Amino acid sequence: MTAQLNPRGDVAVLVPAAGAGVRLGPGGPKALRLLGGEPLLVHAVRRIAAAPSVHTVVVAAPAAEVDAVRRLLDPVAPVLVVAGGAERQASVANALAAVPPGPAIVLVHDAARALTPSALVEAVAAAVRAGHQAVIPVLPVVDTIKEVDADGVVLGTVDRSALRAVQTPQGFRREVLAAAHAAAGDPLTDDAGLVEQQGVPVFCVPGSEYALKVTRPFDLTLAEQLLAAGH
């Protein structure tokens, strides 16, 4: 099977999937934990592969699971699988290095956001195609935010009108993401942060509640319910 989806697509999607899932608790690498009987990674890749713009998918798997992940994804979609690194940023860099010539747009999408709709993949890609160098999906912050000190005493209430919770997929002109990773220093938690360090403007588009990140056990329970409801 050739590792290509739509040969006319202009998007490569990198899928960091090498995390341990410490906050989810014991049970193996998080991307391989089951949701409705299938690994989170399978759900994520299936939805990415259904997005018509996607040319190539590169998965960064736990180093010990690369062959197993290739076998797992073989019936799902044609994908490239590489070994991830110790930090998410290293996993993304490894995947980026494996993107073949062709796609001008690169999206980075957490395997842990397993139920992300294909439409969000397309929306982020479309915003990059429309001229933005870097695009992130965001949601408004729904809780009151407090700043607290080390003793748990409130220092103040933060104005949240300008705050946003950031999701993936995050989309970039390919050369912009490559330059940001080439210049990267200490690991950051997302790729847009690296691009911001280069002075590149990052544009926000509406995110999706269904793109929740499975991080803690409650998130997995919620995702099970959403999956059962047809998402």
Ligand SMILES: Nc1ccn([C@@H]2O[C@H](COP(=O)(O)OP(=O)(O)OP(=O)(O)O)[C@@H](O)[C@H]2O)c(=O)n1
């Ligand atoms: N070294 C790492 C760490 C994280 N990830 C991936 O980055 C995404 C977002 O990370 P997060 O949800 O924080 O996953 P974990 O690092 O596995 O979570 P935890 O911090 O609870 O261990 C996940 O798809 C995860 O597999 C990765 O590819 N390589």
Ligand SMILES: C[C@](O)(CO)[C@H](O)COP(=O)(O)O
């Ligand atoms: C990239 C990300 O999903 C944006 O919300 C997030 O930063 C990754 O999660 P982590 O817990 O910081 O690794």
